[in-house]
Amino acid sequence: MTKNSTFLLVAVFMALSAFLMNCNDHQGFPPDAKIRLVSTLSGAGEKPIPVASAGTGSFVGVIDRATRVLSYTVTYSGLSPVAGHLHRINSANGTGPVEIPFASLTSPIIGTTTLTTATRVDSLINGFYYANLHTPAFPAGEIRGNVRVDGPIKLTAALSGAAEKPIPVASAATGAFVGVVDPSTRVLSYTVTYSGLSPVAGHLHRVNAANGTGPVEIPFLSLTSPIIGTTTLTTATRVDSLLNGFYYANLHTAVFPAGEIRGDIK
Known part of the structure; x- marks a missing residue:
């Protein structure tokens, strides 16, 4: 990665962090x-x-x-x-x-x-x-x-092996998802960080099964931490599902292809 690319990623991450501080945080x-x-x-x-x-x-x-x-x-x-x-x-x-x-x-x-x-x-x-x-x-x-x-809404998730479904995974790796969704535009901006693993795939999934799992909905734009991305959810129903806790972030590895660490987005 070039020095300019590194500076750009840091700048984007800092801008997102500053934006999050001013967003509606339900817990805050x-x-x-x-x-x-x-x-x-x-x-x-x-x-x-x-x-x-x-x-x-x-x-x-x-x-x-x-x-x-x-x-x-x-x-x-x-x-x-x-x-x-x-x-x-x-x-x-x-x-x-x-x-x-x-x-x-x-x-x-x-x-x-x-x-x-x-x-x-x-x-x-x-x-x-x-x-x-x-x-x-x-x-x-x-x-x-x-x-x-009213306004953009902050979203968070802590990723771990213990949170994997339907079967928890014994992994020392950890991760975090922080995002902002604007329901009026359906635009979701997010940052995913992790340590202790080398993912071969990463996505947001939407739960549609009784065991708490579901298909890939949003592939991450990269696999290098921090993963920074922006996407537009296809429908208002998808936004409702996101706000109501039906999405999760998942990082997959060669050892655990179904997912090594996961976090339900709140």
């Missing part, structure tokens, strides 16, 4: 933070089966961590809802029960509610709630959007 929010939340509602966002709907909508809210009070505004057009709620995801297909019925059904819907526990607040911040508007034609929901923290 102060206990009294007031956090802005957003969502875009569409038929394509419905789960487990997307809906063909011309309806659109948006959710904008603020959660006060100290008081657990959520204030929100929901706007929509192109449909006449008969019900509307915030749901909390509790199943593998990305759905869940009604948690907060909306205060009205006339756009703009403006409401205030208090979440019952701090755990509910954490679930809201970490992307496990969604806004859903239901109609007679689509009683399970015509337009939906996952609620998320």
